[in-house]
Amino acid sequence: ESTNNEYEFFANDLPMIISLKLTFLGHVRVLKNLLQHTPNLRQLKIRLMNNYLTGYQWKEIVVNYLLHIKIFNFQMSMSYLRNRNSTILLDELINTFRTSFWLDERQWYICIDKYPNDFVILYTLPNYFPEFTSMIVLQQKTTCPEYKKNWLFDRVKRLYCSSHNDKHPYEISTFFNKFEDLNIDLPLSTRTWNSVLTFKHLISLTIHNSDGKCGSIDLQLILNHAPRLYALTVHESSRLNYKIVLKLTSSSIRRLKFFSEYLNRDYLSKEDFSKHERDQETLVSTKLSSVNHWRK
Secondary structure (H helix, E strand, O other), X not given: OOXXXXXXXXXXXXXXXXXXXXXXXXXXXXXXXXXXXXXXXXXXXXXXXXXXXXXXXXXXXXXXXXXXXXXXXEEEEEEOOOOOOHHHHHHHHHHOOOOHHHHHHOOOOEEEEEEHHHEEEEEEOOOOOOEEEOOOOOEEEEOOOHHHOEEEOOOOOEEEOOHHHHHOOOOOEEEEOOOXXXXXXXXXXXXXXXXXXXXXOOOEEEEEOOOOHHHHHHHHHHHHOOOOOOEEEEEEOOOOHHHHHOOOOOOOOOEEEEEEOOOOHHHOOHHHHHHHHOXXXXXXXXXXXXXXXXXX
């Protein structure tokens, strides 16, 4: 429970603040107390962890305290659906953002993604936060109209995608063009291929569950279009998949990491790296052993 001192901390107005970026983990009442003392705020970008406000609550804050706000982006994450019908709760929550204030007056649209274990993320469209996860979205709902269901998330720098993406319904189409860190399952889902506009900014790539030839084809296609790729990390479950990966070609990779339950020193001979090494620095890590082979 918050103390009186916590509320008294923002006892005076903060008129010089016109732009605010905030990650907030406290009580909603503390957040309201802060925002009511920023009367000249024009831009607000806020991430709420393990907490959320409904559309009605946000409207009350904007109307009463943020009279000059023009740009408003939020991301709220929480687990709150246990022991109740999740579909009904999601409908109830998204309906609080389907009022004339949100859709007509402000034209601020939101999306809700439901993940396993009753984990939910709400965010404004487009997403303005550096990380975006589209792994195993079980359900998605949005307030945006049909003609605005294609969104470019060009602020996303770290992107997490899953091969399960094609198995669940999506209400919006998301596109990415400036991500630098990509974490994916192979083979890539159709949705992932359609969402990625370019790999030209990619610096670090992590792959999971590579399943042989199909996965290697997808990976080589990425490498062919990623001129800045520096680091490749492979988490694999097949004993021979590392040999397939080492047959791939890239002129930019300088660090290669393996994480495997099966790999050991018997499989990691110098000959395995001779064709792949050339000018590259290679680091191989396993649960059983670790082998370093540095550029000569």
